[in-house]
Amino acid sequence: MQEIPKPTIRRLAVYYRCLERLEQKNVEKVSSKELSKMLKIKDSQVRKDLSYFGTFGRRGVGYNVKELKEKIKEILGLNKQWSVIILGAGNIGKAIARYKQIEKDNFKVVAVFDVDKRKIGTQITPELTVRSLDELDEFVKKNKPEIAVLAVPADAANPLAERLEKLGIKGIICFAPVTLTCSIPVEYVDITVFFKTLVHFISRGIQ
Amino acid sequence: MQEIPKPTIRRLAVYYRCLERLEQKNVEKVSSKELSKMLKIKDSQVRKDLSYFGTFGRRGVGYNVKELKEKIKEILGLNKQWSVIILGAGNIGKAIARYKQIEKDNFKVVAVFDVDKRKIGTQITPELTVRSLDELDEFVKKNKPEIAVLAVPADAANPLAERLEKLGIKGIICFAPVTLTCSIPVEYVDITVFFKTLVHFISRGIQ
Incomplete structure (x- = not known):
């Protein structure tokens, strides 16, 4: 299969979310x-995005919801459970650790780390107690988690990302407001960027 | 000035973040x-993005950090303080209310609302106590906040967004995993989408 561009993959995740809801409502065709x-995405764009993996859609009939959902699930790589560690037990780190929707999507948070002695040992969920960052290497080597969430201050992010890459972590979700230099896949969720983008469009009166 | 496309605006917010850090380090030119x-953005893309508002850059000299930062600040609309309300005092809502970086960027969280009686009246920060959603209309009419953060379950998001639009809210940051039907600007921060996009690229071995 050809390489699918990132904006398309992001939209596939959005289609997937929508198809899940349609399935829950027992909708069979869409x-x-x-x-x-x-989804407020142009019809031509939807058709183009879905054409990346063959045409299920039939003119006048549409797509089979369940079939399309399963296909996208496979393409996104959601057919297996992914093991996640969180670095940083601040507000964002804790929120992610407690975010139930992620678990529904087959992501399992297995550990939370911090350097702050006041946080280490505290309970975040019934299953998760904050560990010292000193335990990181041993934990990763033993448990082989695939994904790390970086919810640490900007200055701490890059050294940690490089350490994680060396330890064999496969991908990073980065909440820190920096661009990482590591060479594994990274998804950036800089919340301040969303606020700044929004106010530009508010100021300009453009949607 | 011509209309700037959304991906460019998003990158401007990233350039801005980088320029702030350079300025802190007393770097004058970049x-x-x-x-x-x-920033791991193609050189040609950087030049194209910055060309939207005239050329500051001089060949071999580069951009004046402070000047470029101020210009982007103006374009993004960060020269004024923005008043923010948060709907939903769950994990995400609380994390945003406590997120100091947003305040540094001139966003001021002025109220947090929830429907859960166990949450109403609880303290989130020294300045913020969770209010009942019943107080929303009166609060917005009186205080005229501009931005609302939707950190509520998917089913609650759309009715709230329409209510907020009617009340005069100018833009929404939506953490709920839905597409909103309102006609004011919305920035979506569906954290599950970032996880799903990441694992596709991990699975495919593509950065």
């Missing part, structure tokens, strides 16, 4: 036009 | 090449 309307 | 390297 057209690209309906998806387009629900 | 070239597009250096920005490109630090």
Whole structure:
């Protein structure tokens, strides 16, 4: 299969979310036009995105919800459980550790680390107690988690990312407001960037 | 000035973050090449993005850090303070209310609302006590906040967004995993989408 561009992958994750909800509501068929309307994505874009993995859609009939959902699930790589560690037990780190939706999507948070002695040993969820960052290497070597969430201050992020890469972590979700220099895949969730983007469009009166 | 596309605006917010850090380190000049390297954005893209508001950069000299930062600040709309309310005092809502970086960027969280009686009246920060959602309309009419953060379950998001639009809210940051139907600007921060996008690239071995 050809390489799918990142904006398309991001939209596939959004289609997936929508198809899950349709399935819960026992909807069997959906057209690209309906998806387009629900997700505010152009109809032509929806059709193009879905064309990356062959055409399920039939003119006038639409896509089979369950089939399309399963196909996207496979393409996104959600058919297995992913093991996640969180670095930083501050507000964001704790929120992610407690975020139930992630677990529903087959991501399992297995450990939370921090350097702050006041946080180490505290309980975040019934299953998760904050560990010292000193235990990181041993934990990763033994448990082989695949994903690390970086919820640490900007200055701490890059050294940690390089350490994680060396330890064999496969990908990073970065909440720290920096660009990482490591060479594994990274998804950036700099919340301040969303606020700043929003106010530009508010100021300009553009949606 | 011409309309700037959304991906460019998002990158401007990232350049801005980088320029702030350079200014703190007393760096006076920066070239597009250096920005490109630090932010892992193609040099040609950096130059194209910055060309939207005239050329400050001089070949071989680069951009004046402070000047460029101020210009981007103005374009993004960060020269004024923005008043923010948070709907939903769950993990995400609380994390945003306590997130200091947002305040540094001139966003001021003025109220947090929830429907859960166990949460109403609890203290989130020394200045913020969770209010009942019943107080929303009166609060917004009186205090005229501009931005609302939706950190509520998916099913609650759309009715709230429409209510907020009617009340005169100018823009929404939506953490709920849905697409909103309101017509004011919205920035979506669906954390599960970032996880799903990441694992696709891990699975495929593509950065």
